[in-house]
Amino acid sequence: MPSLSETQDQVREYDKKHGWGEDQASHIVLHMTEELGEIARRILRRDGYKKEFFDRKELAEELTDILYLNLKLANTFHIELEEEWNLMWERYRKKTNRS
Numbered sequence: 001m002p003s004l005s006e007t008q009d010q011v012r013e014y015d016k017k018h019g020w021g022e023d024q025a026s027h028i029v030l031h032m033t034e035e036l037g038e039i040a041r042r043i044l045r046r047d048g049y050k051k052e053f054f055d056r057k058e059l060a061e062e063l064t065d066i067l068y069l070n071l072k073l074a075n076t077f078h079i080e081l082e083e084e085w086n087l088m089w090e091r092y093r094k095k096t097n098r099s
């Protein structure tokens with residue numbers, strides 16, 4: 001399994017190859033809201049608010065779509081998410097070990 005850093009590199013190379021490496025941040029964020037809506041729809045189905053069939057595989061795909069866009073947005077700003085993840089995890093660890 002690739003590391004988060006390797007996955008972010010994979011997204012960067014894929015986007016560059018397909019001419020999507022210069023997409024505007026605002027467009028990526030809008031696309032993220034679209035994917036979040038798709039996730040919400042699956043959850044609403046699961047909880048019975050929507051009377052459509054809940055498909056766990058579809059939810060998995062939507063979660064992955066938004067992960068891709070999160071990595072893509074981080075690439076736009078040259079933010080290394082693996083490094084940020086480790087910093088965040090350390091903050092959380094300190095917070096939960098306080099009491």
Ligand SMILES: [Mg+2]
Pocket residue numbers: 035038061062065
């Ligand atoms: Mg989707």
